[in-house]
Amino acid sequence: MKLGFYPGCSLKGGSPEYRISTFNVAEKFGVELVEIPDWNCCGATAAHNMDKELSLSLPGRILALAEAAGLNEIVVPCAACYSRLTVTNHELAEDTQLRENISTIIGMKYEGNVKILNIIQFLDKYVLPHVEEKVVKKFNHDVACYYGCLLVRPHNILKFDREENPQTMDNVITKIGGNPIDWAFKTECCGAGLSVSRTDLVGKLSGKLMIDALDRGAEAIIVACPMCHSNLDMRRSAINKYMNRESEIPVIYITQAVGLAIGLSEKEVGFQYHMVKVKLKEKPITENLVVKKVVQTEPTEEK
């Protein structure tokens, strides 16, 4: 099974743990992720803050390249890239004149034949149907699933999960034997693109959500976006300053949690790259867990 893959700049740069864990999990489920040839940056926040046509042309070229390479379904793990690509796909489909205009700018045709999957949609479609038989070690932890903004909004375009209390990531965690806690900041913003230019605001916004996660007893925060991850992990000193307390709660990608559960090693999910060390306490497995069907005969390949 081959799927198109758009890593985006973060997965090639500051977030290698997300790339590695995504690839290793996909491989375990027989999915080969094929990088879109010669892809460029989606332009992220900077492009749509500065120029509308630029903000549609950069993702437009990516979609046209995927289509030309025959990659009709692409996995886009970064929530920001997912949002930019999906919004562009939508706008180009809605407005023929705009599509022609963007075609002229990028010098390529795009017919609108590319389907975009965010990481949760990818897991839902290709991993979850077989995950229970592959779980060798339940992810037995109380965790706060943090969706952030761009994975669920704008809902009228993305049409993915709920805007206020989404459940899809919680569902993945439940399926691998974890316990997603109920908390209030699932879709609040971490400060995103202001990470460098207004680090103080990132400390405040991320601090607010971390206080809630900590107060409700989360052992880790689970994310699906490299910007959320880098703000919560890398900007910890700004966050601690805002919270006025030291915190050691790790920030883990959903793909890393799935990877651990199916027997990948800490190295294979990329824990060595984290700024805040990942230390998860082993807990006795109790009977009332949701995952009941753990196949004992499955070989534990990597230890």
Add this chain to the structure above:
Amino acid sequence: MSSGSHHITNNLSGEILRHTEVPVVKCYQCGKCTAGCPVAEDMDYPPSLLLRMLQTGEADLEDKVLRSLSIWLCLSCEMCVSRCPMEIDIPKMMDFLRYTSLKEGKTNPKAKNIIRFHRAFLDSINYTGRLYEVGLIADYKMRSLNMTQDVAIAPKMFMRGKLGLIPEIIKERGKMGEIFNKTLKRKGKQL
């Protein structure tokens, strides 16, 4: 483009409607956008007030909107529009206000570093096609003269393998220059 039943007026809210189809006039000041906005308390005018200022059509208030810090602090997190009972696409409006503010040279002095960062970011894409993080930070430092920021965290990032020292360059690098020339630069905007 349809403008619905709204009369397009000859002021900034009319421009917004014409270019983005966002009907500022529909806002009835319930304040849910401001209540949900994560940066409202750091803004000079919260989102619902910006809408009210635009509704008046007064030139001096429109000028304040374009010179506000608010439009640059907006994170485009889309919380406001998801909670707006009239489904007014405030983030889309914010994008248009930013373009207009840039075009008219009215950017807020306190937003300088935010804009410098956007420019450094786009500059990196223009040259290599992809974001080169080390280059971006160096470029931003040159623009903002904020040399000490992140000095403490950079070596740790490097040690963890989070900073690549060699930029990834796409094959069709010239294509990027073309795209920038045909969009941002054509309108006289600077990188």
